[in-house]
Amino acid sequence: MTEHLPENSDPQMELSLRAKGADDAQLLITIASLGMCQALATGTLSPDYACQRLFGPALLTRLNQMNACQELRHAIHMATELEDIANLIPDTLASAISDVEDELRKALTRLSAKTPAGEKWLVRINNRSGGQSFTTAPPMTEDVLVSTVESLLKYDKIAQAKQVIALHKDKSHGVDIQGPGLNYQALWDADLAEARHQHRLRKFKRGKYPQSPVGWTLSNLDPKTRQELENDGWRELPWDGNNWAWE
Structure with a gap:
């Protein structure tokens, strides 16, 4: 995790929070997430801010990759939905935040019991070049x-x-999802090309608004999973051979 300094700060210094090892990383994430939930519960921060800065799908993917404890993964999985809950069913937002906090406390109890005192998380990194690098x-x-x-x-x-975007947004996986044009044009171009050529994916949408979430499954989707998706509000977008029929 890296906290960028204000624009009028020393451009050659960055402050970072650094955890060593999977257990220490999980502890840091758990504590940071509890703090974010407190800010959400009091209305100090908004769910869209929380999901943009911390509770994104990229964090959940990293936790899965490190085989993090089940309580923490469950908490972050629920937290990634807070922005959608705030937009679609705002009356349940407070309860949803409370559920996330409960799972985080369980994770904290487990992690703090087996994690000894370690080095300070706060470190300072000097950037001798004083400039930005681009890839x-x-x-x-x-x-x-x-x-x-x-x-x-x-x-x-x-x-x-949003999970695909989070994974590739910083180009750390070697591809550019932005490209020229509108937001994430390269991603949507690849999506359209895949549908027109090999059609290995099925595209779904949850909600009736243009900004409603979209996602993909593989084309060989089994009936049970399809029903579960429909129960969660996902609907497959019909494909006419050239484009999708957006509702």
């Missing part, structure tokens, strides 16, 4: 999109677009 990566392709969806489906019934 160049090839645009997202059909094959990369399918591979990303397959990876995300190991942990959930559907791979949401």
Whole structure:
């Protein structure tokens, strides 16, 4: 985790929170998440801010990869839905935040019992160059999109677009999902190309608004999973051979 300094701060210094090892990382994430939940519960911060800064699908994916404790993974999985809950069923937001906090406290009890005192999390990193670095990566392709969806489906019934974006946003996986044009144009171009060519994915939407969440499953979706998705409000977008019929 890295906290960037204000623009008028020393450009050659960054402050970072650094955890060593999976257990220490889980403890840091748990404590930070509890603090975020407190800010949400008091209305100090909004759910969209929390999901943008901390409770994103990329964090959940990292926790799954490190085989984090079940309580923490469950808490963050629920936390990634807080923005949608605030938009779709706001009356249940307070209860949803409380549920996340309960799971985080369980995780904290487990992690703090087996994690000894370690080094300070706060470290200072001097950037001698004093400038920004930029990386160049090839645009997202059909094959990369399918591979990303397959990876995300190991942990959930559907791979949401926001999860794909979070994984590739910083180009750390070697592809550029932005490209020229509108937001994440390269991702949507790859999505359209995949549907027009090999059609290995099915595309779903949850909600009736243009900004409602979208996601993908593999084309060989089994009836049980399809029913579970429908129960959760997901509907498959019909494909006419050239484009989707957006509702």
